[in-house]
Amino acid sequence: MSQPADPADQPAQGLKPLPMVIFASRWLQVPLYLGLIVAQCVYVFLFLKELWHLVSHAFDFSEQQIMLVVLGLIDVVMISNLLIMVIVGGYETFVSRLRLQGHPDQPEWLSHVNASILKIKLAMAIIGISSIHLLRTFIEAGNIGGPTATNYTATGVLLQTLIHTIFIFSAIGIAWVDRMTLGGTGKGH
Numbered sequence: 001m002s003q004p005a006d007p008a009d010q011p012a013q014g015l016k017p018l019p020m021v022i023f024a025s026r027w028l029q030v031p032l033y034l035g036l037i038v039a040q041c042v043y044v045f046l047f048l049k050e051l052w053h054l055v056s057h058a059f060d061f062s063e064q065q066i067m068l069v070v071l072g073l074i075d076v077v078m079i080s081n082l083l084i085m086v087i088v089g090g091y092e093t094f095v096s097r098l099r100l101q102g103h104p105d106q107p108e109w110l111s112h113v114n115a116s117i118l119k120i121k122l123a124m125a126i127i128g129i130s131s132i133h134l135l136r137t138f139i140e141a142g143n144i145g146g147p148t149a150t151n152y153t154a155t156g157v158l159l160q161t162l163i164h165t166i167f168i169f170s171a172i173g174i175a176w177v178d179r180m181t182l183g184g185t186g187k188g189h
Contacts, residue, residue: 026095033087033095040083047076068136075132082125089118116178123171130164 015023054061054069061069088107092098093115100106109121137160141152 029090029095033091036083036087040080040087043076043080043083047073047080050076064139068139071132071136071139075129075136078125078129078132082122082129085118085121085125089113089121093118116181120171120175120178123167123174127164127167127171130167134160134164 050069050072054066054073058066088098088110092110092113098110100110109117137152137157141154141157
């Protein structure tokens with residue numbers, strides 16, 4: 001007489017109505033990801049507009065002005081990268097597989113993405129974006145109290161530095177909690 005198979009080893013034959021509705025609700029996120037793609041298009045437009053501004057004024061701008069515009073372009077690219085991580089990684093993790101295995105353009109990080117890794121990558125991207133903003137602030141804030149006007153105050157620069165530091169500690173905290181959750185083995189990374 002054979003033993004009955006463990007129900008956990010059997011593939012799901014069909015879901016009951018409530019679990020089926022709950023599981024299908026993940027598709028409600030699709031309009032959110034499509035909206036982020038529209039936001040990505042806006043960032044491409046912003047990048048091209050700023051690039052044109054830089055090229056058309058290249059002979060008029062000072063070195064500092066060129067550096068500020070270039071930092072703005074880098075900022076747009078980093079935010080765009082963040083959008084791609086959220087769109088592709090979030091869809092792959094929370095909605096449905098993209099089935100890109102073997103595709104020559106598959107992002108390297110996508111093959112081992114999960115919610116925990118995505119969280120850390122997003123935290124690092126936010127720190128990178130914050131770093132660019134802080135660098136721009138430091139460059140522009142060099143004129144505080146000087147003859148040329150600046151949009152920054154000493155308090156504003158201090159607060160921005162404090163916020164950036166909080167971002168860094170938050171990312172360290174997320175990574176630490178992730179490491180504790182994995183039992184310090186680093187599996188999945």
